[in-house]
Amino acid sequence: NAGVTQTPKFQVLKTGQSMTLQCAQDMNHNSMYWYRQDPGMGLRLIYYSASEGTTDKGEVPNGYNVSRLNKREFSLRLESAAPSQTSVYFCASSEVQFNTEAFFGQGTRLTVV
Amino acid sequence: GENVEQHPSTLSVQEGDSAVIKCTYSDSASNYFPWYKQELGKRPQLIIDIRSNVGEKKDQRIAVTLNKTAKHFSLHITETQPEDSAVYFCAAKWGRGSYIPTFGRGTSLIVHP
Numbered sequence: 001n002a003g004v005t006q007t008p009k010f011q012v013l014k015t016g017q018s019m020t021l022q023c024a025q026d027m028n029h030n031s032m033y034w035y036r037q038d039p040g041m042g043l044r045l046i047y048y049s050a051s052e053g054t055t056d057k058g059e060v061p062n063g064y065n066v067s068r069l070n071k072r073e074f075s076l077r078l079e080s081a082a083p084s085q086t087s088v089y090f091c092a093s094s095e096v097q098f099n100t101e102a103f104f105g106q107g108t109r110l111t112v113v
Numbered sequence: 114g115e116n117v118e119q120h121p122s123t124l125s126v127q128e129g130d131s132a133v134i135k136c137t138y139s140d141s142a143s144n145y146f147p148w149y150k151q152e153l154g155k156r157p158q159l160i161i162d163i164r165s166n167v168g169e170k171k172d173q174r175i176a177v178t179l180n181k182t183a184k185h186f187s188l189h190i191t192e193t194q195p196e197d198s199a200v201y202f203c204a205a206k207w208g209r210g211s212y213i214p215t216f217g218r219g220t221s222l223i224v225h226p
Contacts, residue, residue: 040218101159
C-alpha cells in the first residue's frame, strides 16, 4: 500500500523558473492538501481540495496554483519561483466524512537560487 | 480560520523523564485533535489523537488530555527514550464543515541518554 506519493524528492530551481510538484494517493480519500514547512513555522497550508473538482486557498497561497486532476491526484505549481519559496513541501490526504488523521507524502525539498 | 498555539518550541529532557507539550486552539467548533511525530528528514506521522467527547486517551507511554472549556490539549510522554527525539506537532480542525488540519509550530523534543 503506497499511501501518498510525491515527486520529485529534491529540486533546485533558478529564480523565475516554473515547476510542478506531483502528488497521488491510493487511499480513496476525498480531501488533499499542500503544506510548506519552514524552520520554526510549522506546517502552513498552501491550498487544499476538499473534494474532487474543488480547490481553495489556505494560509499562504501567493505564488502557487493547484490542480485537482482527479480523485487521486493533486498537483502544486510554481509559475515563477522565488527564493522565498525555498522550503520543504508536503502533500497530504484525509477522509472528511469522519474526523480522521491526515496521511503525508515523503516531502519535496525545494531550493530556489 | 483556526489558530493553534504550541509550547514550548524546544524541550530537552533526560532519558526516563516525562515530557509535556501544550497546545491551545481558537475555534470552539473544533472536535478532533491529532498529534504527529516527525523524525529528522521524514514525513509527519500520527502518534495519537483525541476527539472532543473524550477527556483523556492513553497509548502505552503516550497520553493526550483535552480541556474543551479552556480550549487546550496536551501531549504527555512518560519514561522518555532517545528514540522519542523528534519534532511533535499538534493540530486542530479548521474549515467550513471540512476537516482541514491546522498545525501548531512544532516542538523539538531532545532526549539525552
